[in-house]
Amino acid sequence: MEIHNANKTCWNCPAAILKGNVDFRGCGQSRRIVPKGDDKQLMIECARRPELGHYEPSITFEQCPEWRETEFGYLLKDMRVMILGLDGYLGWPLALKLGKLGCKVSGVDNYLRRDMVMEKGSHTVVPIARMTDRLKTASEVLGVNINFRQMELNDLKALREFIDEVKPEAIVHYAEITAAPYSMVDVEHAIKTQKNNVLGTMGLLWIMKDIVPMSSLLKLGTMGEYGSPLTGRPLFEGMFPNDAVLQWDDREWSMGGELTPRDPHSFYHVSKVQDTYNVYEACKYWWLRSYDIMQGVIFGVHTDEVAAHPDLRTRLDYDEWFGTVVNRFVTQSLLGIPLTVYGEGEQIRGMIALEDAMECMVRLIAAPPEPGQYDVVNQISGLYKIREVADTVAEVGSENHGLDIEIQRLENPRVEAERHPFEVVSSKLSKEHGFFPNVPLEKEIDRMFELLSEDEIMNRIDQKKHVIMPVTRWSGEKKESGVLEVYKPGEKKEEGYKGILDTE
Amino acid sequence: MTRKTVVIGMDGVPLRLIEELTDSGDMPNCAHLRKEGYLSSMHSAVPEVSNVNWSSIVTGANPGEHGIYGFTELIPGTHTVCFPDRRALKAPPFWSDNSKRYVLLNIPAMYPAPEVNGVFVSGFVAPDLDKAVKPMDELEYLRSIDYEVDVDSSIAHKSHRLFLERLFETLEKREKAYRYYWTRKWDVFMLVFTGSDRLEHFLMDAYADEEHEYHEEFIRYFREIDRIVGDIYGSMDEGSRLVMLSDHGMEPIKINVNVNALLEQNGLLELGGHPEKRYNNIVDEGTSAFALDPGRIYLRDKDVAREVVKLFEGLKYEGEDVIGRINLRDDVYHGPEIERAPDIVLTPNSGYNIKGGVKYEDVFEKNIFKGKHTASDAFLYCNEKCIPRSPTVEDVRDIIEK
Structure with a gap:
């Protein structure tokens, strides 16, 4: 099978520095970048192979000695990847994976996630080491050396200096507040979320324009940007496909290439939508390149690298703000708390295991978009109803770990459709980037039960169990949700809509 | 001084x-x-x-x-x-x-x-x-x-x-x-x-x-x-x-003359694969000659030299000869770098603008350039x-x- 990025060329490569055009017929030069001009030839210089002089960007990754083959496609030798939010649930495992693949990993974090979880009165149930210990262990156990700085994303001066020093060839932007409930706590939390996310990203874009315009930006978005349209309109990958048509008043227009409508679920999701527009515009104005990664609900604890040593583990939150649904259900199972399904439980969500998400990220880092290209991928490996997720967790918990698990439906603290059609298009990762999910939901749930059953972790889960039940309501009230119903797994009949995942 | x-x-x-x-x-x-x-x-x-x-x-x-x-x-x-x-x-x-x-x-x-x-x-x-x-x-x-x-x-x-x-x-x-x-x-x-x-x-x-x-x-x-x-x-x-x-x-300029289009039309150059025509799409097996700007022809197969010369000698536009002189490598170049020289270089007659890009379909075309x-x-x-x-x-x- 052909390697997914073998035929990408210097045009995609972050080491290629655009030098404008040579205008043969006018015997002149132009600073303007015109990729396809009759008489103009785009000219680049390779930051890694200056001996080639100026040339057109057409050497393929397969041909270029700077790109070497890995299990995830060709990867730029010693590729400089900077991870913003390196201390987080995703940032840390990605740093280790990239480091193991030979990338020069750098990153920043201000430990905001640690602080916010503490503010909630919670802690990560999987204990994580201090950053200095994490870095030391990464070096000793995996041979991965990470260039880390403690830094606020909004400290533009410091960020600019660090980016200038490292000159990253890819920037993974995970440095955002990730929790919908957190953004709905009160005005301060809403503003903090949007300020951190929207302004942080805006600052980053300007710095990239000035210092590393060829670097590829991998910006974490969320499937929640799209909402769940009640019409059942498919959730395309960011933009309408070429053959999409808008009909109205007996007239019709092509919608191909236009951004699809967004219908976010919370002020946090709104911040992600605003990011989308800011990144989209920056690509248009400044020829930056970016993947906006609409990630589904993430779950799990495992990658080969984090499993290599206790000090390399990544965090796992279970509180009502930061605990994602699968992670929360597993800890509730271990505590004997009925799994908390909000409202009908008929909400359908795209999901992906941590390990699969990390592989997707590596594949995307290995296949940068073209200059000026804003691209979107829907990064999910399956669609699940929340009620079904609860059933699956209960099933794995009882069959493999002897747990007796119940499920409770709670008053929904959120404003969201509880019963809706849901069709998601997620074909780029498989068709263009050679990714196929490896980690079924059941498998990762089983791994989670294994890990979380360790005594130390069980103690930690027990210590803060009061933070699990939702009290943050979208109405602004702070009130625990009432229990609508308690039932045994498998008791509910299949009903309602079925999620449709289009991967072809 | x-x-x-x-x-x-x-x-x-x-x-x-x-x-x-x-x-x-x-x-x-x-x-x-x-x-x-x-x-x-x-x-x-x-x-x-x-x-x-x-x-x-x-x-x-x-x-x-x-x-x-x-x-x-x-x-x-x-x-x-x-x-x-x-x-x-x-x-x-x-x-x-x-x-x-x-x-x-x-x-x-x-x-x-x-x-x-x-x-x-x-x-x-x-x-x-x-x-x-x-x-x-x-x-x-x-x-x-x-x-x-x-x-x-x-x-x-x-x-x-x-x-x-x-x-x-x-x-x-x-x-x-x-x-x-x-x-x-x-x-x-x-x-x-x-x-x-x-x-x-x-x-x-x-x-x-x-x-x-x-x-x-x-x-x-x-x-x-x-x-x-x-x-x-x-x-x-x-x-x-x-x-x-x-x-x-x-x-x-009277008219632009696209050398590669003529080579392609006469089966001497084959471009394939990518929809956008570029040199990287030259199909080795089907190509015996190609040109770089303006009229530098490189022969993959030296046996086609005569055919190429004949092709351009006979090239006419509205009854007029397009090419004024067909320069062969050894006639115009000398020195240690001659191995990298083109095999044939076309010098056109007055008004004909020779072009060597591969993007063009037609042999003759006009564009924005006047000189x-x-x-x-x-x-x-x-x-x-x-x-x-x-x-x-x-x-x-x-x-x-x-």
Whole structure:
């Protein structure tokens, strides 16, 4: 099978520095970048192979000695990847994976996630080491050396200096507040979320324009940007496909290439939508390149690298703000708390295991978009109803770990459709980037039960169990949700809509 | 003490234009010099593109010796087009003689700037100013006047008006730079005007047509060059040598001729795969010949040489022969770099603009460009009697150094 990025060329490569055009017929030069001009030839210089002089960007990754083959496609030798939010649930495992693949990993974090979880009165149930210990262990156990700085994303001066020093060839932007409930706590939390996310990203874009315009930006978005349209309109990958048509008043227009409508679920999701527009515009104005990664609900604890040593583990939150649904259900199972399904439980969500998400990220880092290209991928490996997720967790918990698990439906603290059609298009990762999910939901749930059953972790889960039940309501009230119903797994009949995942 | 030499280059200016504008009174300073000195036509290099010509002018060498055959080459072992610059020049230029001091401004194809005994500012193609200037501490001044190596030619594709405005701005900055460096200590001062070539490429039709919207502006540009030439000549020390030259001529385009389209149509070139035509899509098995700009034909299969020659000998447009001369490698090139030379180079008849890109479907087509290079009517001037008979660009170095 052909390697997914073998035929990408210097045009995609972050080491290629655009030098404008040579205008043969006018015997002149132009600073303007015109990729396809009759008489103009785009000219680049390779930051890694200056001996080639100026040339057109057409050497393929397969041909270029700077790109070497890995299990995830060709990867730029010693590729400089900077991870913003390196201390987080995703940032840390990605740093280790990239480091193991030979990338020069750098990153920043201000430990905001640690602080916010503490503010909630919670802690990560999987204990994580201090950053200095994490870095030391990464070096000793995996041979991965990470260039880390403690830094606020909004400290533009410091960020600019660090980016200038490292000159990253890819920037993974995970440095955002990730929790919908957190953004709905009160005005301060809403503003903090949007300020951190929207302004942080805006600052980053300007710095990239000035210092590393060829670097590829991998910006974490969320499937929640799209909402769940009640019409059942498919959730395309960011933009309408070429053959999409808008009909109205007996007239019709092509919608191909236009951004699809967004219908976010919370002020946090709104911040992600605003990011989308800011990144989209920056690509248009400044020829930056970016993947906006609409990630589904993430779950799990495992990658080969984090499993290599206790000090390399990544965090796992279970509180009502930061605990994602699968992670929360597993800890509730271990505590004997009925799994908390909000409202009908008929909400359908795209999901992906941590390990699969990390592989997707590596594949995307290995296949940068073209200059000026804003691209979107829907990064999910399956669609699940929340009620079904609860059933699956209960099933794995009882069959493999002897747990007796119940499920409770709670008053929904959120404003969201509880019963809706849901069709998601997620074909780029498989068709263009050679990714196929490896980690079924059941498998990762089983791994989670294994890990979380360790005594130390069980103690930690027990210590803060009061933070699990939702009290943050979208109405602004702070009130625990009432229990609508308690039932045994498998008791509910299949009903309602079925999620449709289009991967072809 | 070394006698001083001043060299003024005018990229792409045909002898005919100098003669006409000096006769008409539009270039009075050049008219005066013409009376006092010696003006001749000059043959360009093969092919007659600027970087080949200027490489021959500064080295006195044949392309087979200096190794520059055009604006493009293919990276060895690939079909990736690269743009050779000064680093690819294999013959030593006149400034390698360190016993003289130099100010060398805007010489095309000499990027990045070399170390010289004096000051060097590269001409086009020069993507970064900071690599176009030696020594580096000269950058501060050039940045302070917002110096530009070349007018951004992409503007001409949008607006001739704005293009002209920028062309004059670039000339103004060039003049500032020359005045700034004139007071330095030097033995050879060389200044090349390159806007002339741009102007002619886009507005050659404005020269002949007095009714043309930009006819006056076209002439004004040459009046400005003449004014600067007058200033330079007026401030030269007595007994100094003044050399003026262009690298090639220019004439209006009748029609563009796409060499690769003809090769493709005749089964000599096969492009496949990617929908966008480019050199990287050349199918090796189906290709025995391909061309790089402007009319440099490389034979994969030497046995097709006769077929290719015949093809272009027979090429006609509206009953007229398109190709004037078919140059074979060994007839026009000599030297250690000859192995990399094209096998055949086409020199067209008047009005036919030979093109070597692979993007074109039709053999004959028209586009925005109005002027094309010519090979036999560049000009060479010296205020002293030192020009050989039928000079070529390879004779200039001797005249500069004598």
